[in-house]
Amino acid sequence: MRTPRTPAPGTPRASRTSRSPVFLAGLLAGAGAAHFVAPKVFDALVPRALPGSPRAWTYASGAVELALAAGVAVPRTRAVAAKAAAGFFVGVLPANVQMAVDWRNRPAPLRNVAYARVPLQAPLILWARSVARSSEGAV
Secondary structure (H helix, E strand, O other): OOOOOOOOOOOHHHHHHHHHHHHHHHHHHHHHHHHHHOHHHHHOOOOOOOOOOHHHHHHHHHHHHHHHHHHHHOOOOHHHHHHHHHHHHHHOHHHHHHHHHHOOOOOHHHHHHHHHHHHHHHHHHHHHHHHHHHHOOOO
C-alpha cells in the first residue's frame, strides 16, 4: 500500500528507502553476533555501576541486538522494532561514554575509536527513527 510518504517503486528514493531497514537490521545483527563471538571486548564497555557481571550484560545486549535485527528485518514488526532500536541506541550511550573515559590514556588510534563512538550514536538513533517512520502503516 502506497502512502503519500512512500515513493513509487523504481524511483531512487524508493530504492534507498527500501534498503535502509535491511542495512539497519544487518548492522544490528552483526553487532549482536559480535557480542557472542568476542565478548571480552564488550565486557570492558559495561559501566561498572551496573549490577551483576559484565559478561551477563554483554550477552544480554547481544541478544537484544539480535532480536531487534530480526524485528527490523520483518516488515510486519519493522516500525515497532526500529523504535525500540532507537531507544536501545540511546540506552547504550552510557557504555560508549564509559569507553571514551576508560580509553583516554590508550594509544591514539584506540582512543580516537572510543571518542568517535559517542557522537556516532546520534546518527544511529536518527536512522532507526527514520526506518520506524517510513515503516508505519506500510504492512
